[in-house]
Each structure stands twice: as structure tokens, then as C-alpha cells.
Amino acid sequence: MASAGHGTMSWWFDLRAKPGSPFRGDAPDVMDRLRERFGHWSEPLPTVLVHAQTAQFSPHYGHCVPATWGRDPTTLMGDAAHTMSPAMAMGRVQALEDARALSRSVGDLRGYERTRAKIVRRVARFAGRKIPAAGDR
Structure with a gap:
């Protein structure tokens, strides 16, 4: 939940969908789902859902975090190297940690990548974990 300005709130719900699937946020059954x-x-989630009339669909993708993020004198950081679900602002925090690690690894970019990849893999797995439905608990 976050302020969206003008006295409104933005609520976050996450549903899994396969890439290329027909699921869209404006599909008629999205609010039912x-x-x-x-x-x-x-x-207040049940009350929010009773009153919500539409949902906007913003896809995000998880992927395996590679061990190497660059080549020669180039590397990546943040979502360019390791996408994250927007849950809990983990992507933003990981990008800041990338910047700190990169500043300490000038001259050893592959070392920066190896060090960060180990940590980011764990965080990405945690952020992308499926929350079991009530009947699955």
C-alpha cells in the first residue's frame, strides 16, 4: 500500500501468470480473481476488494540471476542485472547494495558480479516465493 496522491491509495496484489498468457488487469474476471x-x-483487504472496481496490470518478470553481468570493462547493476518483484522494495535496495559493492570493487568487475550474484539470487528467490492459498496452508 502506498499513497497515490489526491487522497487515494495504491494497493498491491500479485498474481502469477505465464509470459504470453492472456491474463490482463483489465480482463473482466480480474477483480473476481x-x-x-x-x-x-x-x-482492510476484503473491504478494499469489495470497493475496488478495476485493477491495472503491471507485469514483472523473474529470471535466474546469472553469475556474470558484463563483459570486458562493462557490467550491469540493479534491474538490468537482476530483476525483482516490486514487493517490499527489494529491487531498489539491491540496486543500492550493487552501487556500494561496485564502488568497493573498482578494477574487479567480475569479482563484484560474483559477490553480488550470490546474495541477489537468495533475495530474488525470497521475493518471488509463492504465498500459499488458504487451502494450501
């Missing part, structure tokens, strides 16, 4: 998946959670 959200209510079914999250409607039994603690308040």
Missing part, C-alpha cells in the same frame, strides 16, 4: 485469492485476508 483478486477477491477469490485475497478476500479472506485480514482487514
Whole structure:
């Protein structure tokens, strides 16, 4: 949940979908799917879902974090190297940690990549974990 300005709030719900699947946030059943998946959670989520009329779909993708993020004198950091679900601002925090590690590894870019890849893999796995449905718990 975050302020969206003008007295409104932005709420975050996450549903898994396969790349290329027809699922879209403006599909007629998206609110039904959200209510079914999250409607039994603690308040205020059920109330929010009762009153919400539409949802915007913003896809994000998880991928395996590679060991090497660059070649020669070039490397990547942040989402360019390791995408994250926007949950819990982990991507932003990991980008800041990348910057710190990179500043300490000038001259050893592959060392920076190896060090960060180990950590980022664990964080990405945690951020992308499936939360079990009520019947699965």
C-alpha cells in the first residue's frame, strides 16, 4: 500500500501468470480473481476488494540471476542485472547494495558480479516465493 496522491491509495496484489498468457488487469474476471485469492485476508483487504472496481496490470518478470553481468570493462547493476518483484522494495535496495559493492570493487568487475550474484539470487528467490492459498496452508 502506498499513497497515490489526491487522497487515494495504491494497493498491491500479485498474481502469477505465464509470459504470453492472456491474463490482463483489465480482463473482466480480474477483480473476481483478486477477491477469490485475497478476500479472506485480514482487514482492510476484503473491504478494499469489495470497493475496488478495476485493477491495472503491471507485469514483472523473474529470471535466474546469472553469475556474470558484463563483459570486458562493462557490467550491469540493479534491474538490468537482476530483476525483482516490486514487493517490499527489494529491487531498489539491491540496486543500492550493487552501487556500494561496485564502488568497493573498482578494477574487479567480475569479482563484484560474483559477490553480488550470490546474495541477489537468495533475495530474488525470497521475493518471488509463492504465498500459499488458504487451502494450501
